[in-house]
Amino acid sequence: MVTTSQTMLAVRLVEWGKPPELCQVPIPEPRGTEVLIRVEAAGLCQSDLHLLDAADGVPRLEPPFTLGHEVVGAVVSTGKESESRVEIGARVVVHGPCGCSQCERCTSGEDNYCDRRHELDWTGIGIGLDGGMAEYMLVPDARHLVEIGALDPAAAAPLADAGLTAYHAVELARQRISADGVVVVIGAGGLGHLAVQVLRATTSARVIAVDVRPQARELALACGATAAVDSSQLTSELDKLSNHKADAVLDFVGSDLTLQAAAGALRSRGELVVVGSAGGSITVTKGGSLPQGTRLSIPFWGSHTELRKVIELASTGNLAAEVDVRPLGDALSALGDLRSGQVNGRLVLVP
Structure with missing residues (x-):
């Protein structure tokens, strides 16, 4: 009592x-x-x-x-x-x-x-x-x-x-993920490793995890990522897995550098989901760094x-x-x- x-x-x-x-x-x-x-x-x-x-x-x-x-x-x-x-x-x-x-x-x-x-x-x-x-x-x-x-x-x-936010981020991108698509998860830490699992459990997408930390990349692979790389290897890894860029990029960091990497990894009519709060920004303009048809989401919980x-x-x-x-x-x-x-x-x- x-x-x-x-x-x-x-x-x-x-x-x-x-x-x-x-x-x-x-x-x-x-x-x-x-x-x-x-x-x-x-x-x-x-x-x-x-x-x-x-x-x-x-x-x-x-x-x-x-x-x-x-x-x-x-x-x-x-x-x-x-x-x-x-x-x-x-x-x-x-x-x-x-x-x-x-x-x-x-x-x-x-x-x-x-x-x-x-x-x-x-x-x-x-x-x-x-x-x-x-x-x-x-x-x-x-x-x-x-x-x-x-x-x-x-x-x-x-x-x-962490689980709910990761799931919601995947849900926002789901309509843009093709049957044989590729999804990039930037930041394979607390939320990112859960997003990898949600993607593997609910989609047929191949998942590339991106993280500067070797232990985080190892965790992403253990969670089912197809590949885990640092940002310098992202472009070459995309070329290995597909004849186009990523259907969706889920950025769990949100810095200037990761947002730039996300824009460069995204295919036309792709989805950029910005979850991380590292203070980065990206310019949204016609003819800018974001591919044509990009849809941008800023989820909360x-x-x-x-x-x-x-x-x-x-x-x-x-x-x-x-x-x-x-x-x-x-x-x-x-x-x-x-x-x-x-x-x-x-x-x-x-x-």
Whole structure:
């Protein structure tokens, strides 16, 4: 039995421009549509670093709040309006991009593209709302929960963002991928290695992974990539596999250099999906570097329906994150390792 007189350990952003802190805070009590879960695993992500590095803060987000937007846990209690919508003890992954819950996007499960996002004081759990780098977490509504069945919590947590974002990126490009096509995945790290698996499981495309790190290229090959190269070898590898360039390029880095490489690797009427947030830019103009007919996508997270499909892929053994599991109390050192690039795959914290 959990009571609000108890406290819990949580990793909190207390003030913009300062490192996060390990804090003892009260365990929240669910009301209305809310659901309280006991956290079993919470993923760490480059997005957490982008959030922490926002020197002047992110408009509308007001610390303090608990970090963590890749969360798996077990339901321990609910508010009155969620009593019949979720079972106590259910093991769930949380759909993190909580929107306004009222607009057309949100009511169709696309909270990631909420029409009122600019009006809200949050982007999602762990990004304005208290997240899952804690022993317990309050979920705003039972509709944000997807049951995970027998999946291991540490393996399932990264699917909430890394798996979901990778799946959504592939979905955006799917119509442009021919039966014998080639897809280039730039950045074979935390999201890229999952995108390789989604492509292999859901398309017949041959996949070229591009990464400067030898260990990331090895991971991509283990995940089913046809080839894994550094950027200097991309053109020659495309020539080996096809008589045309790539049907789609998924850029999980997003720097000036990777966007230039993406434009050079793309065939006419191809799809460029820019997922990474490394601050690069590309000029969109007639007769510019992008081939004729290029469609450009800038995805954010993924939908509730897509999260269910991600869990299905994982449950059938077709999608698995490479994980490095650490105790919740080691969160600050884990963030340091992530920042220094010492992680291959995904970091996961367990209380």
